[in-house]
Amino acid sequence: MIVIFSIGNPGPMNRHSVGHLVLKSVMDHLGAKQLVKSSVYSSSTIENLVFVKSNSYMNESDKALKKFFESNKISSDQVILVVLYDDFENDLGKVKISKFKKNESHNGIKSVSKYMKNGDNVYKLGVGIGPKPSNATRDTMADWVLSPFRLQDKEVLESKGIPLAIDYIDYILEVEGEVGDTNKVNAYFSKHS
Template sequence: MYVIAGLGNPGREYEGTRHNVGFMVIDELAKKLGMNVTKLKFKSLVGEGNFKGEKIILLKPQTFMNSSGEALYDAVNFYKIPLENVIVIYDDKDLDLGKIRIRKKGSSGGHNGMNSIIYLLNSEEFPRVRIGIGKPQKDLVSHVLGKFEESEKKLIDEAVIKAADAVIDIIENGIEHAMSKFNG
């Protein structure tokens, strides 16, 4: 069983923003896996299904970014899932736009959603897929809550597909394989 959480903020005003790239990847995964992420559970929109014999739980926390840990904590404790089977997908301002980076574990890197998750799970020992949103040209809040420019959309759309493929690769072949295949 895997719990896969894409981080973002709920509400129409946040759709298409840099901070919601995790939600975009969950939507892409749902499409690829034939799932609907519409049930409200664990303070999240949830989709449940199976892939290659593994139960898959897709989460889009509805707690707002800085409290994402509440949703993930509830799901992890409900399913009693080992942390190596929890995959978190989120934006990273320190990666170039459209780059993805997979890690087996690590710090939050200053990302408040990850701070919340690490604090509530009391661990940094879970896989994550980061999607580069580029360095802010202005203040950080305006950058992460801003929508992608028209010129950035093709690159970010490709990154979302690549990140979804990376998550599927983690499930099928393990984190080491996915890291060597997708980390560029």
């Protein structure tokens, strides 16, 4: 089973919740039914593919994931998990797949990595929202990620970032979650996008 899990904050769309925007676009692309809300998460299923949207705050993403697994009596090691999130280290229009790092700087990813401890069956699909402000402090970064996209940023996201994220998801489904070397996958997509 492949679970595509989007993390972000509840409320209006902003840079921090771009994962939810991508999830909706992927679901439309694959013809999935609308998400059904169940407390801290919402979900929809097509065969052995499940779309899960966290309804928790970013730094509590693990709660939504845990509740999804418990409610559906699924063990976390029985799935390939793909986490959709806002990647502030990457420029707008770029997408990157990777595995967990030892010291994650993204609060949502940090939260998911606490729950998915071994990380062997987890991929992070970061959708670029950068460049981040230069000389950003913790406070200015928080304000920036919670701000809405400017019109020209939204256009780049819709014309490049989201279609590229969909291409990555199509690839993951094609190889049935057996992604292999993420650097090679990223190299392929950066050459062909």
